[in-house]
Amino acid sequence: MPRIRGESKTAEILTLEEAVKKYMKNGIQVAFSGFTGFNRNPVAFAWEAARQGIKDLHVIDRHGSCCTWLLNAVGAIKIYETDWMGWGEMAGKLDINLNRSYLQGKVILEDYSHGAMAMRFLAGAIGAPFIPYYAPLGSDLYDVKYDALGRAGLRTGKNPKIAKKKFIQMEEPFWGDGDVVLLPAAKPDLAVIHVAQAGDKGTAKWRGVGTIDKEISFACDKVVVIAEEIVPEAEMRKYPESNQIPYFTVDAIVECPWGAFPSSVPFYYDYDAPFMRAMDAASRNESDLKKWLDEWVFGPKNWEDFLVKLGSKRMLDLRADSVTGYSTRMMRGKKPAPRMKMALSVARSGY
Amino acid sequence: MAKSIEQLMEVIDRIPDEPAKNGEFILPELMAIAVAHEVRNDDIVFAGTGLPMVGIMTANFTNAPKATLIYESGICDGKTMHVPMSVCDQRAANQSSTLGGLVDTFGYYLQQGYVTLGFLGGAAIDKYGGVNVTSIGDYYKPSHRFTGSGGNSDIGTMAKRTAFIILQEKRRFLERNDYTTTPGWWCWDHKTKEWKPKKEVWKGTPFADCGPTAVVTNMGVYRFDKDGIIYLETYHPGVTVEKIKEGCGFDLNVSMVKGETPRPTYRELFVLREFVDPELIFLPQKTDYPPAIQAIIDK
Numbered sequence: 001m002p003r004i005r006g007e008s009k010t011a012e013i014l015t016l017e018e019a020v021k022k023y024m025k026n027g028i029q030v031a032f033s034g035f036t037g038f039n040r041n042p043v044a045f046a047w048e049a050a051r052q053g054i055k056d057l058h059v060i061d062r063h064g065s066c067c068t069w070l071l072n073a074v075g076a077i078k079i080y081e082t083d084w085m086g087w088g089e090m091a092g093k094l095d096i097n098l099n100r101s102y103l104q105g106k107v108i109l110e111d112y113s114h115g116a117m118a119m120r121f122l123a124g125a126i127g128a129p130f131i132p133y134y135a136p137l138g139s140d141l142y143d144v145k146y147d148a149l150g151r152a153g154l155r156t157g158k159n160p161k162i163a164k165k166k167f168i169q170m171e172e173p174f175w176g177d178g179d180v181v182l183l184p185a186a187k188p189d190l191a192v193i194h195v196a197q198a199g200d201k202g203t204a205k206w207r208g209v210g211t212i213d214k215e216i217s218f219a220c221d222k223v224v225v226i227a228e229e230i231v232p233e234a235e236m237r238k239y240p241e242s243n244q245i246p247y248f249t250v251d252a253i254v255e256c257p258w259g260a261f262p263s264s265v266p267f268y269y270d271y272d273a274p275f276m277r278a279m280d281a282a283s284r285n286e287s288d289l290k291k292w293l294d295e296w297v298f299g300p301k302n303w304e305d306f307l308v309k310l311g312s313k314r315m316l317d318l319r320a321d322s323v324t325g326y327s328t329r330m331m332r333g334k335k336p337a338p339r340m341k342m343a344l345s346v347a348r349s350g351y
Numbered sequence: 352m353a354k355s356i357e358q359l360m361e362v363i364d365r366i367p368d369e370p371a372k373n374g375e376f377i378l379p380e381l382m383a384i385a386v387a388h389e390v391r392n393d394d395i396v397f398a399g400t401g402l403p404m405v406g407i408m409t410a411n412f413t414n415a416p417k418a419t420l421i422y423e424s425g426i427c428d429g430k431t432m433h434v435p436m437s438v439c440d441q442r443a444a445n446q447s448s449t450l451g452g453l454v455d456t457f458g459y460y461l462q463q464g465y466v467t468l469g470f471l472g473g474a475a476i477d478k479y480g481g482v483n484v485t486s487i488g489d490y491y492k493p494s495h496r497f498t499g500s501g502g503n504s505d506i507g508t509m510a511k512r513t514a515f516i517i518l519q520e521k522r523r524f525l526e527r528n529d530y531t532t533t534p535g536w537w538c539w540d541h542k543t544k545e546w547k548p549k550k551e552v553w554k555g556t557p558f559a560d561c562g563p564t565a566v567v568t569n570m571g572v573y574r575f576d577k578d579g580i581i582y583l584e585t586y587h588p589g590v591t592v593e594k595i596k597e598g599c600g601f602d603l604n605v606s607m608v609k610g611e612t613p614r615p616t617y618r619e620l621f622v623l624r625e626f627v628d629p630e631l632i633f634l635p636q637k638t639d640y641p642p643a644i645q646a647i648i649d650k
Contacts, residue, residue, distance in 0.1 A: 035424045035439030062453065063501065086498040089400045090436040090632065099496050111485060114423060115457030115505035122454050134462060136504035138538030138552045140531045146490055169542060178555030179542075208441050209425040210452035266441040273436060326441040328433065333632035338356045343430035343446050344626050345408065347360060349416030351430070 002127035003221065011202030011225075011250040016303060019224050019254045020048040027078075029058040029161040029188040031121075031220060032067045033195075035211040037088035037263055038271045041065040042194040042226045044259035044303045050074040051297060058161065060188050062117040062212060063087075064095050066263050067192075069279065070297070072098045072107070073289055079149070081110040083117050091273045092280030097289060110148045110166070111141055116183055121212045123185035124219025132172070132180045142167050142181055161188060191220035193245065194260045196268060198225050199233035202247030208266030208325060214244045222251045228268050230255045258307050258315070269318045270327040354648075359625050363412070365647050366621045370614040373588050377638055378569055381587060382516065383409060383623055384615035385567045386470065389514045390415040394468045397421045397461060397506050400438055402516050403470035405623070405633045408434065412622040421460055423502045425452040434628050457502070461509050464557060469510030471503050473533075475523040478581050478601050479549075480535030480563030482507060482515060483528040490530055500532050507533035508553075512564040519568035519598045526601040535563050536579020548579060570595045572612050580604065585612040617644050 014022065024030070024045075034040035046067035056078045059068055063084035071077050072095065080098070087095045101107045112120070115135055123131035140146055147166040149155055157164050163184030172180045193213050198204040204225050206213070217223050225245065230253060236243055262272035262279075282292035300306040307315070317329045328337040354362075379402065386406025390396060392415045398404050407420055408431065419428045424439035430446035437443075444450055451459075460466055473482040474497045484503050486493035507513045517523060531538060540547045553559040566573040571586040582604035586595055592605050615623075617640070628634050640648065 036437050038437040039424070039439035039441075082499070084498050084501040085496075086501075089438075094496075094498050102496060103493070111499045113500040113504045114453060114502040115461065118453035118457050122458070134509065134556055134558060136508040136532075136534060137556070138531070138534035138540065138549060139500075139504045139508075140485070140490075140539070141500060141504060143539065143541050146530075148491070151491070172555075176555060177557065178553060178559070180556070208444055209422075209439050209450060210455075211424050211439065212453045214452065215454060264441060266444070270441075271436070320441075324432070324441070324445060326433075332436060333628075333630035335630050335637075337433050338629050340356055340432040343432050344356070344360055345411040345416070346430045346446065348363070348412055351417075351428075 008248050009251055011247060011253050013200065013230065014252045014254055016044055016048050016254050016256055019252050020045060020052055023190055023222055023224050023252065024049045024054050026054055027056040028190055029060055030190045030192065031060050031188045031216045032065055033193040033213040033216065034065055034263060035209060036063055036086065037066045037069065037091065037276055039209060039264055040194045040206060040260050041067050041263040042192045042259065043067060043261060043263060044256045045192050045226055046070045047297060050076060060186055062114055064098065068098065069095055072101055073283065073293060077107055079108045083112045083114050085109065088276045088280065091276035096280065097283040108148055108152050113141060118212050120183050120186040121215035121219050124187040125215040128185060130182045130184050132182055134180055137179055137181065142169060186219055188220045189222060191216045191223045192226065193217055193223065194226045196228050196265055197236065198227035198230050198253050199236035199247065200230055201233040202250035202253055203233060203236040203243050204245040204250065205236065205243040210244065217245050217249050223249050224252045224254065225250050226254045226256050226259050228257055228265055256303060259303065266325040267320050267322065269320050270330055272318055273332045362648055363618065363621065366618040366644065368616045368618040371617055371620055375641055376615050376620055379634055380615055380620060380623060382567055382569065384619050385572055385612060386516060387414060387619065388613065389565055390418050390468065392417050395419045395421060395466050396468045396470060397423065397466045397510055398470040399472055401472060401633060405434065405627055407470060408627045409619060409623045412626065413619055421456055421466065423453065423456050425450055425455055434630065434632055436632060457505055461505060466510040467512065469506035469513040471507055471513060471515050473515045473517045475525055475528055476515060476517055476566060477525050477528045477535060479537040479579050480575055480581060481528055481531045481538060482533040483530050485530045485532045487529050504533040507563065509558050509561055511561050513562060514565040514567065515563060516567045519570045521598055521600050524599045536575060570598055582607050585609055587612045588614055
């Protein structure tokens with residue numbers, strides 16, 4: 001929904017602790033950047049929120065990530081509107097502990113699909129109240145029986161962030177193209193976006209996939225950008241076509257190198273699959289999980305201290321090379337990555 | 352001294368494109384190659400993580416060199432050097448045509464009608480090709496909860512053809528799913544509360560004829576008849592039709608069985624093992640080549 005503003009935002013540069021304290025309030029609706037647990041998750045921000053004891057969050061996202069894994073591990077999530085409660089694909093498909101919380105009734109889960117969530121954020125971003133989308137008619141996602149927020153009595157219109165209906169199926173009224181599903185816009189309180197670079201005025205960019213981060217930035221009331229590096233705004237204006245987020249959407253900028261670990265930031269560092277597998281293993285029972293949290297979340301003094309604990313060997317192995325944007329030194333499977341000069345399918349078959 | 356990857360590339364055409372013998376390959380390899388065989392040269396494929404991705408990458412070297420691969424995080428035609436662990440892996444974005452986001456892949460490509468083949472996983476499937484990746488039992492108190500749709504329900508209903516790769520057990524091959532995430536050729540019409548052919552529920556939309564066309568399991572390969580009901584097409588080497596019927600929760604149509612699933616050829620196995628997944632991320636182990644093939648590789 002459009003928010004008519006009388007005056008423009010001015011992005012302020014904050015520390016990680018300050019940004020969490022100022023923007024991550026109990027009970028807000030929040031969306032995170034990236035894709036699954038592998039790409040540009042604002043982990044340091046979620047980690048600091050867990051340490052500050054933030055609770056009752058309504059997370060609205062297209063899938064789980066290292067952020068939702070962490071926040072749920074400390075019991076901070078109350079409502080989870082998503083389409084995929086996994087978090088790490090090949091490093092941990094289903095979020096075991098989130099599943100446990102769900103089965104224990106601690107978390108309300110609302111299911112959508114990937115495309116539907118992308119469309120909902122697109123609607124939120126362009127100020128449209130809803131958006132029509134075809135898929136998937138006939139799916140139980142669009143059976144009113146399976147409207148979890150409605151069943152919990154939360155679709156009364158009292159909460160301005162929860163739509164009065166999960167969806168409406170209707171006959172397409174303009175062209176006669178069958179039935180279509182109308183989806184409510186997503187318009188959360190807060191977007192937390194991890195980027196490669198941000199200018200000191202707030203212009204931000206990433207390399208690699210965009211997922212729905214631009215849409216999220218426009219759909220949310222407040223936007224906190226976590227950057228690997230803050231650079232002079234003039235630097236961002238050299239190749240403006242490679243930027244995605246204009247400064248006037250941004251409320252706060254935080255410089256936090258390695259702040260997306262163990263997910264990746266293309267051209268900065270790779271994801272740490274063994275670390276994620278260890279998180280997955282720890283989540284299998286509550287005592288192991290508590291040990292893991294004490295060691296990795298509540299143990300370190302701050303994020304820098306967390307990185308020191310991680311150690312230089314690990315960070316060296318994960319450092320991305322400047323040509324591919326990822327690391328070939330990290331052992332991901334059972335054998336090391338072969339050295340390659342080019343994509344072999346292209347060498348053989350062309351484009 | 353082991354050959355470099357470039358030297359191995361020169362060997363491909365000397366490896367015979369003849370079916371390997373039983374025992375010379377493992378089941379995940381057979382399944383990955385069965386996936387590859389579903390891909391046509393002019394396909395635009397929207398694929399999920401895991402064996403679908405590995406199979407299609409193999410097809411880019413063999414039967415479908417020009418097939419385009421879309422990854423849902425926003426990648427259009429990535430040409431990978433190293434197998435991705437996720438659809439958002441920077442490895443998948445290597446040498447892509449364009450790089451965008453989910454609005455690009457689900458909107459501009461999928462809902463716009465460009466995607467000719469979807470390749471997806473599933474936890475359970477019904478006899479009409481409807482897939483459940485959400486929950487078993489009561490939705491609100493599930494005996495088992497899975498991840499939920501992800502892109503499964505979007506891709507599985509809007510791609511022209513969709514193939515699923517599923518682990519076959521009696522409790523996963525069902526007359527009717529507890530929860531239908533991705534509707535197959537028959538599904539609920541939620542407006543009238545009737546169980547109907549998908550063509551009627553989706554009538555008038557551009558997607559009424561889109562839907563499941565193949566299922567690859569650990570036991571066989573399946574297709575759908577004109578009524579939208581699944582039938583067995585081929586059984587994997589070493590698996591009997593009786594065994595397959597036992598691994599099925601409904602009376603499976605086996606009247607149109609063509610025979611054994613084509614075994615992977617030595618060349619396909621060579622591509623899969625040496626170029627697609629040499630890091631052993633999806634494949635559980637490295638399998639030895641028979642001496643005659645190893646001699647060609649070493650020469």
